[in-house]
Each structure stands twice: as C-alpha cells, then as structure tokens.
Amino acid sequence: MSFNVPEVQEKRLVIVGAGFAGFTLANKLRGSGFQVVLIDRNNFHQFQPLYYQVAMSGLEPSSICFPLRKNFRSDSRLLVRVAEITSVDTEQKQIHSNIGVLNYDILVIASGATTNYFGNDSFASNSIPLKSVSEALYLRNRILEDLEQAVLVRDESNKDLLMDIVIVGGGPTGVELAGSLAEMKRHIVPKDYPDLNAATMDVHLIQNTARLLNGMSEKSSQVALEYLNRMGVHVHLNTMVEKIESESVYLNSGKVIPTRKVIWAAGVKASPLPGLPDQAYHRDRRIVVDDHCRVAGTHDIFCIGDVSYFPSKAFPNGLPGLAPVAMQQARYLAKLLLHQKQNQKLTPFRYLDKGQMATIGRSKAVLDFGRLHLSGFLAWMVWLFIHIYYLVGVRNRIVVFINWVWSYLFYDQALRLNIKPYSPGAHSNEGKRSNDRSGSSA
Amino acid sequence: MSFNVPEVQEKRLVIVGAGFAGFTLANKLRGSGFQVVLIDRNNFHQFQPLYYQVAMSGLEPSSICFPLRKNFRSDSRLLVRVAEITSVDTEQKQIHSNIGVLNYDILVIASGATTNYFGNDSFASNSIPLKSVSEALYLRNRILEDLEQAVLVRDESNKDLLMDIVIVGGGPTGVELAGSLAEMKRHIVPKDYPDLNAATMDVHLIQNTARLLNGMSEKSSQVALEYLNRMGVHVHLNTMVEKIESESVYLNSGKVIPTRKVIWAAGVKASPLPGLPDQAYHRDRRIVVDDHCRVAGTHDIFCIGDVSYFPSKAFPNGLPGLAPVAMQQARYLAKLLLHQKQNQKLTPFRYLDKGQMATIGRSKAVLDFGRLHLSGFLAWMVWLFIHIYYLVGVRNRIVVFINWVWSYLFYDQALRLNIKPYSPGAHSNEGKRSNDRSGSSA
Numbered sequence: 001m002s003f004n005v006p007e008v009q010e011k012r013l014v015i016v017g018a019g020f021a022g023f024t025l026a027n028k029l030r031g032s033g034f035q036v037v038l039i040d041r042n043n044f045h046q047f048q049p050l051y052y053q054v055a056m057s058g059l060e061p062s063s064i065c066f067p068l069r070k071n072f073r074s075d076s077r078l079l080v081r082v083a084e085i086t087s088v089d090t091e092q093k094q095i096h097s098n099i100g101v102l103n104y105d106i107l108v109i110a111s112g113a114t115t116n117y118f119g120n121d122s123f124a125s126n127s128i129p130l131k132s133v134s135e136a137l138y139l140r141n142r143i144l145e146d147l148e149q150a151v152l153v154r155d156e157s158n159k160d161l162l163m164d165i166v167i168v169g170g171g172p173t174g175v176e177l178a179g180s181l182a183e184m185k186r187h188i189v190p191k192d193y194p195d196l197n198a199a200t201m202d203v204h205l206i207q208n209t210a211r212l213l214n215g216m217s218e219k220s221s222q223v224a225l226e227y228l229n230r231m232g233v234h235v236h237l238n239t240m241v242e243k244i245e246s247e248s249v250y251l252n253s254g255k256v257i258p259t260r261k262v263i264w265a266a267g268v269k270a271s272p273l274p275g276l277p278d279q280a281y282h283r284d285r286r287i288v289v290d291d292h293c294r295v296a297g298t299h300d301i302f303c304i305g306d307v308s309y310f311p312s313k314a315f316p317n318g319l320p321g322l323a324p325v326a327m328q329q330a331r332y333l334a335k336l337l338l339h340q341k342q343n344q345k346l347t348p349f350r351y352l353d354k355g356q357m358a359t360i361g362r363s364k365a366v367l368d369f370g371r372l373h374l375s376g377f378l379a380w381m382v383w384l385f386i387h388i389y390y391l392v393g394v395r396n397r398i399v400v401f402i403n404w405v406w407s408y409l410f411y412d413q414a415l416r417l418n419i420k421p422y423s424p425g426a427h428s429n430e431g432k433r434s435n436d437r438s439g440s441s442a
Numbered sequence: 443m444s445f446n447v448p449e450v451q452e453k454r455l456v457i458v459g460a461g462f463a464g465f466t467l468a469n470k471l472r473g474s475g476f477q478v479v480l481i482d483r484n485n486f487h488q489f490q491p492l493y494y495q496v497a498m499s500g501l502e503p504s505s506i507c508f509p510l511r512k513n514f515r516s517d518s519r520l521l522v523r524v525a526e527i528t529s530v531d532t533e534q535k536q537i538h539s540n541i542g543v544l545n546y547d548i549l550v551i552a553s554g555a556t557t558n559y560f561g562n563d564s565f566a567s568n569s570i571p572l573k574s575v576s577e578a579l580y581l582r583n584r585i586l587e588d589l590e591q592a593v594l595v596r597d598e599s600n601k602d603l604l605m606d607i608v609i610v611g612g613g614p615t616g617v618e619l620a621g622s623l624a625e626m627k628r629h630i631v632p633k634d635y636p637d638l639n640a641a642t643m644d645v646h647l648i649q650n651t652a653r654l655l656n657g658m659s660e661k662s663s664q665v666a667l668e669y670l671n672r673m674g675v676h677v678h679l680n681t682m683v684e685k686i687e688s689e690s691v692y693l694n695s696g697k698v699i700p701t702r703k704v705i706w707a708a709g710v711k712a713s714p715l716p717g718l719p720d721q722a723y724h725r726d727r728r729i730v731v732d733d734h735c736r737v738a739g740t741h742d743i744f745c746i747g748d749v750s751y752f753p754s755k756a757f758p759n760g761l762p763g764l765a766p767v768a769m770q771q772a773r774y775l776a777k778l779l780l781h782q783k784q785n786q787k788l789t790p791f792r793y794l795d796k797g798q799m800a801t802i803g804r805s806k807a808v809l810d811f812g813r814l815h816l817s818g819f820l821a822w823m824v825w826l827f828i829h830i831y832y833l834v835g836v837r838n839r840i841v842v843f844i845n846w847v848w849s850y851l852f853y854d855q856a857l858r859l860n861i862k863p864y865s866p867g868a869h870s871n872e873g874k875r876s877n878d879r880s881g882s883s884a
Contacts, residue, residue: 001595002594043590065861076636402844
C-alpha cells in the first residue's frame with residue numbers, strides 16, 4: 001500500500017487536513033497548476049460549528065459532512081487520500097503516514113486541534129468529547145440510551161444519575177449544548193417520556209472563569225448567562241472540575257454532582273506534526289508561523305488554522321481557533337502560493353475580525369460585530385443564515401433548512417434514533433443486540 | 443431494572459417487535475382501552491424495503507427510521523420499552539427479557555425474521571448481511587473504505603479484490619443492490635475515483651434457482667434479468683455458493699470469484715420466542731397460527747408478520763414475508779381484539795395479494811398486480827410513490843423525496859460518508875483514527 005500518486009512535472013503541494021483551513025485552501029487552488037494532494041483521516045469535510053446539533057438529534061451527520069471526492073471531482077490535478085500522517089521529514093521533504101511515504105515540494109499543515117484534557121486521565125476516561133461527528137453521534141446515542149434506562153429504574157437517585165447532565169466549559173460549544181439540552185428538557189422529554197418527571201432533569205454548565213463566552217463581549221456574556229438562567233440551566237462560574245468519576249463530578253467548590261454523563265467542552269489542543277525544527281513548536285503545541293503563515297525555520301512548509309500559532313497585536317497569544325481565521329489564512333495562502341509561482345511578494349497576512357456569535361436556543365443568540373452587540377431573534381436569524389451559508393453543498397443547505405424550520409414550527413428535533421453499530425462476526429442482528437456503549441452510529 | 447410499567451385495571455396487551463406488523467398494530471390500537479406495551483430492541487421503527495438505499499449512500503438512516511416514542515407520544519395508554527425478549531412463560535403469562543419480567547393479559551409476537559446462513563459458518567463470518575439499518579451503514583462504510591484502499595494498492599488483482607462485489611441471493615434485495623451497484627459503477631466511480639478504472643469493477647449476482655425474483659411473475663423475472671444484463675451485472679442462475687472465504691467465493695459450478703466483499707441476501711429465518719407449546723413451532727422456526735392469527739395451542743397469544751406461519755390456498759408454505767402481509771395481519775388483529783372485547787366473533791384473516799414490485803435502477807422497475815405486469819419508467823414511478831407513501835413521518839417523506847429527485851437529476855448519491863464509530867476510552871480522536879472495520883456509523 002502506498003500513496004500511489006502519479007509523478008508529474010508540476011510541483012506537488014501536500015495539504016494535511018481537510019477542515020476549514022485545508023478544505024478552503026484546496027478549493028482556492030483549483031487549476032492552480034500545482035499537483036495538490038489533500039489528505040484527511042476521513043473521506044469527508046466536517047462542519048464543526050454544528051456538531052452539537054447532531055448530538056441533540058437536530059441534524060443528520062450527513063447534513064454537516066461533505067464527501068471530499070465529490071467536491072473535488074472536477075479537478076483532475078487534485079488527489080484525495082484518506083490517511084493518518086505520523087511525521088514530517090524536512091530533510092527528505094517527505095511525510096510519513098499509515099499508508100506510506102509521500103514526497104512534497106510544498107507542505108501545508110492544517111491538522112487542526114483535538115480535545116484537551118489537560119493531562120487528567122479522569123477527565124479523559126469519564127467524559128464525552130465533541131470534536132468530531134462520530135463523537136457527536138456517540139453523545140446522541142448516550143443521551144437517548146440513558147433516558148430509556150431512566151424509565152426502567154425505579155429509584156429516584158438512579159433516575160437523576162441517568163437524566164442529569166454536566167457540561168464542562170462555557171465557550172460557544174458548552175453554551176449551545178446547555179441551551180439545547182434545556183429546550184429538550186422543556187419541549188421533548190415531557191412528551192416523549194411521560195413516565196419520567198422532566199423537572200428532575202438538571203443541566204449543569206461549569207465555567208472556570210467569571211463569565212461565559214470569554215471570547216466575546218462582556219455584554220454578550222451577560223445576555224447568554226441570563227438566557228441560560230431563565231432556561232433553568234445551573235451555571236457554575238469561577239468553578240473548576242477537580243475530578244470526574246463514572247458517577248460523579250467533583251468541583252473545587254467542594255460540591256459533588258452525581259451524574260453518569262459529563263460532556264467535555266473545556267478546551268482544545270493543537271495536533272501538530274513531529275519532525276519540524278524545534279523553534280517551530282510553541283509551548284502549547286501549536287506550530288509557530290511567520291507573518292506569511294510560513295513555519296518558523298522552514299521555507300517550503302506552511303501552517304494554517306487551529307494548529308498554527310500566529311500572534312498579532314489584538315491577539316498576543318495567537319489568533320483564536322475559529323473558522324473565519326482558518327478560512328482567511330487559507331485564502332491568503334492560496335494567493336501567496338500563486339504569487340510565489342510568479343516570484344512575486346505578498347504583504348503579510350492580517351486577520352479581519354468579523355466578530356463572533358453563539359446561539360443559546362430558539363430566538364436566542366448573541367452576536368458581536370465590532371462595537372455592535374446584537375441579541376435575541378435578530379441575532380438568531382443572522383446565526384442561522386450565516387451557518388447555512390457556510391455549509392458545503394446545496395443539498396445539505398436545503399436539508400438543514402428544512403430541519404430547522406421543522407423544529408422551529410414543531411418544537412421538535414426529529415431524529416431521536418439510537419442506531420447501534422453493527423460489528424461483523426457477530427452474526428445477524430447480534431450487533432444491534434449488544435447493549436454495550438462502544439461505537440456511535442446514525 | 444425492570445419494565446416499570448404502571449399497574450392499571452385495563453388489560454395489558456404486550457407487543458414484541460416494532461416492525462411493520464407490531465408498529466401497525468400499535469397504531470391501530472390507539473385509544474382501544476388496552477394498556478399497550480410495545481417492545482423493540484431499538485427505539486425506532488425501521489423501513490426495511492429501503493435498507494439497500496442506505497447501503498448505497500442514497501438515503502440517510504434517519505430518513506427510513508422513525509422514533510417510537512415520538513410516534514406514540516399522544517397516547518398515554520401506550521408504553522414504549524427498549525428491550526430484548528428472551529422467552530415467554532405461558533403458565534405465568536409472563537415474558538422474560540434483559541430488563542426483567544413482564545406480565546401480559548394478551549401477547550402479540552411480531553419479532554420478525556433475521557438473516558439465514560443455513561448453518562454455514564463460512565457464510566456467516568465472511569459475508570455482510572442487510573437486515574437492519576446498522577448493517578446497511580456497515581456495508582456503506584465497507585464499500586467506501588474498499589474503494590479508498592483500491593486507490594492505494596498498485597497491483598491490479600488487489601484492486602479487483604477490493605472493487606468487485608458478490609451478491610448472494612436474487613430476491614428483491616439482491617436485485618435492487620445489484621442494480622444500484624451497477625449504476626454506482628457507471629455514474630459515480632469514474633467521477634469520484636479518477637485514479638481507478640471503473641470498468642474493472644465487477645458486480646456478481648448469485649441465484650440458486652432458474653430465475654430472479656422467484657416471488658414474482660416469469661415476465662418480471664425476465665425483464666429484471668434483461669435490465670441487469672444490460673447494466674453489466676454478471677448474473678449466475680442455477681448456481682449455489684458452497685463456501686465463502688475472506689478473499690474468495692466458491693460456486694458449485696467450480697468457479698471461484700476473488701473478492702473481499704460478499705453481500706448475503708439469500709434468505710431469512712424467523713426469530714421465534716422460546717416457551718410456546720411444541721405444536722406452535724413449524725420446522726422452519728416460524729410460529730404456527732390458526733386462521734385468526736392465534737398461536738397454536740394457546741388462546742391469549744397471537745403472532746403476525748414474518749415470524750408467523752400462516753398457510754393458505756395460494757401459499758401452502760405460509761404467507762410470504764412481505765410488508766403488506768404483516769400490515770394486513772396487524773389491521774386484522776386490531777379489529778379482532780376490539781371485537782373480542784365486545785365478545786364478538788370475527789371471520790378468519792384473508793390475505794389480499796396486492797402484487798409485488800422491485801426496482802432495478804433509474805426508470806427501471808418491475809411490478810406484478812394480478813395479471814397486470816408493468817415495467818420501465820411507469821413501474822418505477824409507482825414504486826417510488828408507494829414507498830414514499832408508506833414511509834413514517836412527513837419530514838422523512840420530504841427528505842426522501844428531495845434525495846430521490848436530487849439523485850435522479852444529478853445521477854448522484856449524495857451521502858458517500860464513511861463515518862467511523864467513536865469508542866469511549868479511546869481518547870479524543872482515536873475512535874476516528876482506528877482503521878479497523880468494526881462498527882457502522884453515519
């Protein structure tokens with residue numbers, strides 16, 4: 001097995017990762033005269049901002065994923081390969097992977113970020129991450145399984161263990177999850193689970209700083225907090241999680257919350273490639289780049305997106321890990337590479353901050369745009385349309401739109417299916433029979 | 443843990459299985475004055491006739507599944523329980539399950555059928571079944587993984603191993619799969635996998651009798667065969683599979699087909715419950731019922747759908763395992779149970795044969811209705827609309843309709859995603875990293 005990439009006279013440009021950064025770059029380089037090899041561990045691009053809606057049974061995974069080969073089929077000079085990149089060899093100008101070695105002329109690292117447990121194993125093994133559509137499906141199935149279980153147990157404290165949910169991390173993901181869980185508690189659990197007392201389903205949101213949505217304005221944080229309080233979410237500010245066990249969460253306040261479901265949305269860490277010059281690695285694992293997105297100490301390797309460390313006046317700790325940053329860097333880099341071909345220079349990359357937003361529930365969202373702070377229905381509409389706009393694929397946009405209109409009209413998330421994975425060897429329906437919780441499926 | 447079903451003065455009617463039979467019966471018994479407990483191993487109803495379209499990336503699983511609780515939420519006297527029934531105790535009038543014991547006044551067995559490997563382990567362990575949406579997802583992922591692999595291997599014979607597909611069984615499922623694989627070979631592989639030679643992708647269909655679609659008319663069988671031949675499918679009639687190994691299929695003709703993908707669509711066997719009187723078990727495992735769908739040797743246990751053995755003049759070996767049979771028996775039984783409450787008798791059940799149909803590809807279908815035999819575009823339209831009509835849920839109908847119009851217009855199945863299952867404990871993205879083939883996901 002090998003990359004099996006045809007040797008051509010064009011320069012080979014290898015892109016590691018098909019997230020917002022890598023995917024956008026590959027799109028911008030269509031017909032650029034490079035032989036582009038786009039590598040990802042999945043055969044699809046994932047739309048991270050909506051993972052939480054998959055977890056909440058609001059969207060099909062297929063609505064927020066797009067097959068890479070379908071997207072790039074028109075460009076014969078672009079090759080898609082599904083692989084795990086393990087390291088880079090800057091001497092030989094090669095990358096190493098689970099499917100072999102590939103030479104590059106130019107390498108672009110866009111390998112993104114992964115869940116950060118801050119080295120605490122109790123966090124890692126007793127909480128559910130939400131950094132991929134697979135994890136979103138796993139969370140969806142867990143929520144549904146636990147509600148079914150709650151129906152079966154008679155003891156109230158056991159019901160609480162199964163119904164209560166703790167979310168660690170008050171960033172956009174945590175806030176959006178807390179909001180939609182509160183709506184599920186209010187609109188769905190009472191109807192679907194008449195044998196349960198929905199009022200006893202507690203949603204906890206743990207934030208280690210003084211306010212939610214740190215990346216946003218004070219005002220937006222305040223509004224988001226008010227929304228969540230009104231929706232009955234227990235928000236714990238200035239609170240740290242010390243330990244997570246299979247059935248309880250220990251807070252530094254001394255409080256212990258009994259639950260079997262902890263969602264970890266407390267942070268990410270870069271997924272860099274080993275093999276770069278030492279000065280290329282920032283202490284937080286991100287890859288240090290110059291103001292042209294070039295990796296420090298190299299001249300033919302670039303790095304964009306969440307994995308890159310790009311400090312600026314406004315962001316001395318590096319640009320935030322946001323889709324707009326990744327996409328702007330990708331567009332800049334495409335331009336730079338084309339200029340380079342004509343031996344032209346390009347001015348340094350500058351991030352244009354278009355603001356941020358988060359949605360808390362139906363008609364409830366917050367939006368910062370420079371000095372402008374929107375909230376409520378208008379902000380929510382803006383959020384909906386911007387997310388549909390950035391989705392890949394017309395079909396996806398149509399289906400997502402239908403699903404959103406549907407749940408708005410009927411206060412309902414239509415896809416509450418716990419589809420268990422089938423394992424070969426386990427004959428006939430055994431796969432479905434197994435009650436174990438490994439694997440997620442939809 | 444227990445069924446935790448409230449004791450009420452109404453009679454308790456327990457339905458085992460939420461397929462076409464059990465699901466339809468439960469719907470018909472709304473407000474019937476029974477306490478109805480509907481039990482299935484999944485929290486959703488599955489629309490079996492379209493599994494193959496999920497496997498072919500044509501439909502989301504969520505489009506052909508419907509959450510049970512959502513469907514029955516309006517009826518407080520109907521309780522949904524997710525459980526595996528292990529046996530019945532006719533003395534105690536109890537069923538035993540993985541979540542405990544439940545008493546019944548009336549029991550309805552609608553546990554359906556499962557894949558039949560005819561006791562051959564080499565079939566069971568080296569082929570892929572298609573009797574659940576989970577298995578359909580597994581097949582979808584396998585097809586996509588193997589195509590990616592085929593891109594990576596250089597040796598032609600290895601490419602063939604990965605690209606060629608053998609389907610065992612020339613019934614509707616086998617014929618429909620063969621047809622859509624032929625279309626995938628023609629319309630999708632060349633575009634999505636320019637680095638592969640689509641022409642070398644062989645689709646084999648193995649049928650042990652002299653014609654395909656045994657359940658249908660000679661004419662329809664003939665037309666289906668012509669369609670498949672024209673589409674380039676290798677149809678092997680009067681051929682039996684003797685052995686399946688991980689990389690080859692042995693036919694009784696002496697021919698050996700090298701392949702790593704064998705789809706098993708060669709038959710089903712009933713999934714009866716142990717514990718019934720001996721005379722209730724037919725030699726083929728089905729449950730013998732009288733002409734009122736009552737299980738032989740019992741008076742408060744009924745059996746409908748694929749698991750029931752109901753011989754008739756037209757069908758001396760028992761009614762066929764078809765959705766219309768299951769649904770007609772369910773409607774009849776609902777009526778019978780309501781009559782029974784008023785101590786009224788009901789005439790025996792009679793199956794009204796509405797004919798059969800199968801679709802082979804775009805604008806290609808066959809339909810039998812009494813002496814009428816339709817084929818081609820018209821038959822295909824009838825097939826499409828009947829299937830949309832019987833789907834559960836308006837939203838599902840809309841989404842399926844959009845997907846079908848889409849793939850008709852663009853010769854494209856939009857959902858070619860290989861979403862691997864996430865396994866907890868395997869931290870962060872490890873779940874996605876794993877290249878093993880266990881589990882199916884979407």
